[in-house]
Amino acid sequence: xxxxxxxxxxxxxxxxxxxxxxxxxxxxxxxxxxxxxxxxxxxxxxxxxxxxxxxxxxxxxxxxxxxxxxxxxxxxxxxxxxxxxxxxxxxxxxxxxxxxxxxxxxxxxxxxxxxx
Amino acid sequence: xxxxxxxxxxxxxxxxxxxxxxxxxxxxxxxxxxxxxxxxxxxxxxxxxxxxxxxxxxxxxxxxxxxxxxxxxxxxxxxxxxxxxxxxxxxxxxxxxxxxxxxxxxxxxxxxxxx
Numbered sequence: 001x002x003x004x005x006x007x008x009x010x011x012x013x014x015x016x017x018x019x020x021x022x023x024x025x026x027x028x029x030x031x032x033x034x035x036x037x038x039x040x041x042x043x044x045x046x047x048x049x050x051x052x053x054x055x056x057x058x059x060x061x062x063x064x065x066x067x068x069x070x071x072x073x074x075x076x077x078x079x080x081x082x083x084x085x086x087x088x089x090x091x092x093x094x095x096x097x098x099x100x101x102x103x104x105x106x107x108x109x110x111x112x113x114x115x116x
Numbered sequence: 117x118x119x120x121x122x123x124x125x126x127x128x129x130x131x132x133x134x135x136x137x138x139x140x141x142x143x144x145x146x147x148x149x150x151x152x153x154x155x156x157x158x159x160x161x162x163x164x165x166x167x168x169x170x171x172x173x174x175x176x177x178x179x180x181x182x183x184x185x186x187x188x189x190x191x192x193x194x195x196x197x198x199x200x201x202x203x204x205x206x207x208x209x210x211x212x213x214x215x216x217x218x219x220x221x222x223x224x225x226x227x228x229x230x231x
Contacts, residue, residue, distance in 0.1 A: 094218025
């Protein structure tokens with residue numbers, strides 16, 4: 001069964017500082033990996049995705065993520081955080097086989113607070 | 117990506133009643149999904165709703181409690197039946213418009229409170 005772990009429940013950074021949110025996954029085949037962001041009272045917005053190929057993927061809003069198969073990780077990064085980045089971030093892994101085709105399994109989320 | 121809307125955006129319901137949530141997308145999509153997000157928790161898949169077939173439910177979710185309709189390629193409904201306070205959650209629909217089932221885009225969600 002697939003699973004996702006986001007070790008950090010809450011992270012606080014200063015505006016302009018760099019950011020890294022951690023994500024570790026467990027999946028028996030080639031993973032399909034995603035980062036979503038959820039602002040308060042909003043739905044989920046897809047930030048970026050990894051299917052195959054280049055292990056460093058670029059997303060929207062200046063975010064990037066790096067897939068490391070040896071570490072089963074897919075960490076999200078941003079070089080300079082803006083106050084508007086304050087939100088909750090979810091990492092997810094997707095299944096494309098078997099009875100769970102299309103199922104996304106989400107991590108517990110990381111709440112990002114940005115100090116001015 | 118697709119534009120997805122949900123109705124209602126929020127509701128407060130009494131226990132024992134039912135609520136039907138609508139999900140509308142602006143383009144035809146084969147795969148639609150319903151998720152639940154309990155307070156302070158992550159998202160959990162309830163069921164997959166593909167047009168022309170019965171919904172497929174995940175372990176822990178049953179059709180009698182969460183009946184789903186998918187009458188066409190742009191619309192789906194989820195009913196939360198015989199509600200209890202434990203059903204208080206955000207319910208989100210998602211679609212896979214690119215044809216890659218796991219590349220999903222989410223609606224804004226329906227925030228349900230059961231009293």
